[in-house]
Amino acid sequence: MRQALENPFYYLDNFRQVLAWVGERHGDLLHDHERAFLDHFHQVPQAAQALLVRMVMRKGTLFRASKLRYAEIGCPMQASVALIEHGWIEINPMLDLVQLFALLKKDELLRVCGGAANTGQRKSDLFQCLLDKAPQPKPFSSWCEGLEDAAFALTIGDLGDRLRLMFFGNIHQDWSEFVLADLGIFRYEQVAFSPASRAFHARADVDAYLHLHHCRERFESGEMVEAVLSDIPPTPYANDWLEHRRGKLLLSIARQCERNGDLSLALRLHAANRYPGSRERAIRVLERCDQPEAAMHLALTAQAAPESEHEAQQLQRILPRLLRALGKPAVCQVRAAQPERIDLILPRPDGMSVEQAVRAHLGRSDAPVYYVENALINSLLGLLCWDAIFAPLPGAFFHPFHAGPADLTRPDFHARRAGLFDACLSKLGTDEYRVCIRRTFREKFGLQSHFVSWGLFDEALLELALACIPAAHLRAFFQRILEDVPNHRSGLPDLIQLWPGEERYRLIEVKGPGDRLQDNQKRWIEFALRQQIPLAVCYVQWLEAAP
Numbered sequence: 238m239r240q241a242l243e244n245p246f247y248y249l250d251n252f253r254q255v256l257a258w259v260g261e262r263h264g265d266l267l268h269d270h271e272r273a274f275l276d277h278f279h280q281v282p283q284a285a286q287a288l289l290v291r292m293v294m295r296k297g298t299l300f301r302a303s304k305l306r307y308a309e310i311g312c313p314m315q316a317s318v319a320l321i322e323h324g325w326i327e328i329n330p331m332l333d334l335v336q337l338f339a340l341l342k343k344d345e346l347l348r349v350c351g352g353a354a355n356t357g358q359r360k361s362d363l364f365q366c367l368l369d370k371a372p373q374p375k376p377f378s379s380w381c382e383g384l385e386d387a388a389f390a391l392t393i394g395d396l397g398d399r400l401r402l403m404f405f406g407n408i409h410q411d412w413s414e415f416v417l418a419d420l421g422i423f424r425y426e427q428v429a430f431s432p433a434s435r436a437f438h439a440r441a442d443v444d445a446y447l448h449l450h451h452c453r454e455r456f457e458s459g460e461m462v463e464a465v466l467s468d469i470p471p472t473p474y475a476n477d478w479l480e481h482r483r484g485k486l487l488l489s490i491a492r493q494c495e496r497n498g499d500l501s502l503a504l505r506l507h508a509a510n511r512y513p514g515s516r517e518r519a520i521r522v523l524e525r526c527d528q529p530e531a532a533m534h535l536a537l538t539a540q541a542a543p544e545s546e547h548e549a550q551q552l553q554r555i556l557p558r559l560l561r562a563l564g565k566p567a568v569c570q571v572r573a574a575q576p577e578r579i580d581l582i583l584p585r586p587d588g589m590s591v592e593q594a595v596r597a598h599l600g601r602s603d604a605p606v607y608y609v610e611n612a613l614i615n616s617l618l619g620l621l622c623w624d625a626i627f628a629p630l631p632g633a634f635f636h637p638f639h640a641g642p643a644d645l646t647r648p649d650f651h652a653r654r655a656g657l658f659d660a661c662l663s664k665l666g667t668d669e670y671r672v673c674i675r676r677t678f679r680e681k682f683g684l685q686s687h688f689v690s691w692g693l694f695d696e697a698l699l700e701l702a703l704a705c706i707p708a709a710h711l712r713a714f715f716q717r718i719l720e721d722v723p724n725h726r727s728g729l730p731d732l733i734q735l736w737p738g739e740e741r742y743r744l745i746e747v748k749g750p751g752d753r754l755q756d757n758q759k760r761w762i763e764f765a766l767r768q769q770i771p772l773a774v775c776y777v778q779w780l781e782a783a784p
Contacts, residue, residue, distance in 0.1 A: 239358070243489040245308065245309035246283070246287055246309060246417070247415075247419060248271075248287075248290055248291070248294060248412065248415075248416075249283070249287045249290050251287055251412060251416075251419075252286075252290045252293070252294075252386070254415075255400055255401070255402070255404045256275050256278060258404055259275070259400050259404055260272070260275045261432060262432055262433075262434075262435045262635075263403045263435060263437065264438070264442060266403065266440040267435060267440075271396060271399070274325075274393065274396060277323060277745050281319040281320070281323065282316070282319055284309075284311055284315070284316040285317070285318070285319040285320050285563075285715050287307070287309060287310050287316070287321065288305060288307075288310050288313055288316040288317060289320050289326065289391075289393075291305060291307065292305070292311070292326065292389070293389045293393070293394070293397040293412075294411075294412045295389065295755065297389055297392045298340070298390055298391040298392075299330065299332070299336055299340055299388060299389070299391075300388065300389050300390075300391070301340055301386050301387070301388050302314055302317075302386055302388065302389065303386045303389040305389075305678045310712075314387065314650070317389060323571075325391075325392060325393050326389045326390060326391055326392060326542075327389065327390040327392055328387060328388070328389055328390070328392075329377050329387065329388060330375045330376070330377060330390035331372060331375065331376055332374060332377055332380060332388070333374040333378070333629065334367055334368060334372060336461070337377075337380055338360065338364050338756070341381070341384075343360045343363070345381070346360065346361075346363060348383060348384070349380055349381055349383075349384070350363065350367060355554070361420055362493050365401050368537050369596075372702065373432055377618050393557035394468070395447075398447065398518055399443060399447065402436075402443060402447065402564045403436065403437060403443060404436070404448060404636055405436070405636055405638070406436030406636070406643050407436075407643075408446070408447075408450050410638065414590050415638075418637070418638065422642075423638075423685055424683055424684050424685065425637060425638055425639060425640065425684060425685050426627050426635075426639070426681070426684050426685070426686070427637070428627055428629050428634040428639060429629050430629050430634050430635060434629075434631070434632070434634060434635045435635045435750070436632075436635050436643065438561060442476055442479060443683050444477070445470075445474060445479050446479065448468075449469070449479070449482050449483055449486060450557050452468055452469055452486060453486050453489075455468075456486070456489065456490060456493075460515065462490055462493060462494060462497070462499075462502075465490065466490060466506075466696050467491075469483065469486065469487065470483065476536045477647075478647070480511075481647070483560045484510050484511060484515070485512055487509075487510045487512065487515075488506075488507075488510060488512050488514055488515055488518070489517070490505035490506060490519065491503045491507050491510070491715060492614075493517065494506065494707045494767060495518070495522065495525075498733070500522050500525055500526050501526075503518075503522050504519060504522045504523065504526065507519035507522060513544055513545060513752075514541055514547075514548075515550075516535065516544065516548070517539070517547075517548050517551050517552075517555075519535060520532050520535050520536050521555070523535065524555070524558070524559070526564075529562040529563050530563065530732070532555075532559055533560075533563060536552055536555055536556055536559060540551055540552050540556070545721060545724060546721070546724070546725075547720075547724060547756065547757070547760070547761050550756055550759070550760060551756075553570070556568070557570075571579055573763060573766075574766045575755060576762050576765070576766060576772050576773055576774050577743075577772070577773035578773065578774055578775075578776065579745070579773050579774070579775040579776070580649055580775075580776050580778075581595065581776070581777050581778070582777075582778045582779075583595075583598060583776060583777055583778075583779065583780060583781055584779070584780045584781075585779040585781060591747055591748075591749035591752075592608050592732060593608060593749045593775060594651065594777070595615070595732065595745070595747050595775055596608055598734055599732075599734060599745070599775075603736065603737075604734055604735065605701070605734070605735060606732050606734045606735075606745070607694075607697075607698055607732065607734075607735070608731060608732055609693065609694065609729075609731075609732065610729060610730070610731050611726060611727050611728070611729045611784055612690035612693040612694060612696070613693075613694055613702060613733060614711075614714045614715075614718070614729055615688045615689070615690070615729075616688060616689045616690050616691075616693075616694060616724055617674060617702065617706075617711060617714075618688055618714070618715045618718055619686050619687075619688025619689040619721075620674045620678055620681075620689060621664065621665075621670055621673055621674050621677070621711075621715070622657075622661040622662075622688075622715070623677045623681060623686075624657065624661070625657035625658045625661050626641060626642065626654075626686070627641075627642070627659055627661070628642075628654060628687065630642070630644075630653055630654065632644065633710060639685075640685035640686055640687050641686060641687035641688070645687060645722060646722060646723045649724070650719075650722055651719045651720065658719060662712055662716070663674075663717060665708040665709075665711060665712045666708070670708060670711070671703050673702075673737025674703065675699070676697070676726050678696065687725075688726075699735055701735045702733075702735070702742075704737050704740055705735045705736065705737075705740055705741055705742040706742055710768065712772050713764075713768045713770065717764060725758065727757055727759045728755065728757030728758045728760060729744070729761055730744040730745055730746040730758075730772060731745065731746055731747045732744070732745040732746075732775075733745070734748060736763075739772070742771065743771040743772065743773060744765065744770070744771065744772040744773070745772075745773050745774075745775050746758060746762070746772070746773070746774045746775065747775050747777065748774065748775065748776050748777065749777050750777065750778055750779060754774070762774070
């Protein structure tokens with residue numbers, strides 16, 4: 238483990254690493270002023286560099302000098318001189334009332350407002366009082382003459398986001414990844430990739446990603462739907478990855494339109510969207526609009542080629558309603574096979590979940606029960622197929638902090654690695670799969686993986702699982718998950734009971750009082766029954782509530 242945090246400028250070293258990485262691999266995607274920043278950054282004093290990075294790595298763009306005091310930087314006013322000269326920060330920025338209230342504490346606001354406020358007012362009441370007077374924006378120093386402080390505005394915040402995006406390939410990872418890795422809290426598989434490996438190959442794609450991200454932020458902050466929609470490109474992106482993001486955002490907006498009662502707009506958005514789930518929502522909106530013929534036409538089209546198990550499941554519920562609405566006879570549906578049922582009446586435990594209560598009740602020394610939910614089966618898949626998952630395919634890995642490939646949730650994730658996964662799953666034909674899983678468990682223990690939940694199972698449970706779960710069942714589990722990773726990694730039963738003496742097992746889904754099976758759980762149950770996988774649903778009532 239690197240002891241980088243012993244260096245007080247650890248965060249500056251990390252930022253310099255990002256600049257070097259982006260400059261080397263994405264230099265052709267930068268404008269002249271952005272390349273100039275990368276060149277000039279190293280020329281300013283170290284204290285100035287550190288102060289700028291502290292601002293870049295914090296939330297927002299407005300900062301008070303008194304809140305930027307760090308031992309390794311020294312006086313923030315002195316360190317800021319070079320940054321102001323380069324235009325990377327602005328001193329004494331213009332502030333409106335909202336910005337002022339974000340920077341000052343209540344007691345400071347009372348001093349600033351003088352006779353316009355009283356100590357008994359809440360901060361929100363004080364804001365409304367001043368807002369009614371409609372004060373105009375003015376410099377920080379004009380607002381806060383008696384505070385003996387200064388304020389800075391970061392002017393390169395957008396560039397910081399751009400650099401972070403080009404490095405990570407997404408906007409949700411941030412600078413803390415470096416710190417967590419330096420501390421040894423997170424450790425990552427080191428995947429070989431060439432200097433040409435990168436998230437983006439065109440500046441327009443970076444621009445589009447940031448634009449969609451800002452649109453989503455505006456939507457989630459409560460901005461009017463129409464205003465956000467006007468800034469979302471009306472036509473699909475040629476880049477499938479960007480189009481996936483656009484479609485996901487449009488689905489969220491259309492769902493909000495449904496909640497708002499704007500069914501006409503919701504239907505237009507759903508009908509033009511190819512994102513998974515949009516077609517089902519369009520059918521439902523057509524139902525709500527009293528258009529059963531159009532809904533039936535679209536439902537039959539979907540039934541002929543469902544986009545997923547989820548859509549097929551929803552159509553089984555929708556079609557009978559549409560047939561009734563059209564006055565047509567319902568299609569007789571064959572009753573699906575039912576899993577084993579366990580009914581328990583247990584005393585309500587203190588400080589214990591219903592799953593833990595069932596685990597304690599059913600567990601025996603010769604047949605222990607473990608609370609694993611989705612962790613165990615996914616982890617076994619991740620261990621057996623580690624090399625396939627972390628194969629250095631183009632566009633899959635492009636920085637040192639990957640817990641899985643960047644295309645993990647894309648429709649072609651499995652197809653791009655079909656041969657590699659086939660090679661891994663072929664080991665299930667012999668005892669080689671156990672050797673492979675054990676070896677990966679030892680060699681990769683603790684490395685971040687989207688599949689392997691290191692903290693939820695140990696070597697003892699691993700050995701029990703390998704002894705009790707047949708290879709044929711593992712193959713069935715793994716193939717189903719790989720068919721649709723985003724949707725099939727969840728919904729597995731809560732518990733597993735293992736009989737090592739008999740080399741058998743049972744999955745147990747637990748439902749407490751009033752709880753019902755979720756759709757993805759039902760799909761796993763149906764799959765298990767088809768594959769003759771032992772599975773039971775346990776329904777629990779508390780003793781004091783039992784009739």
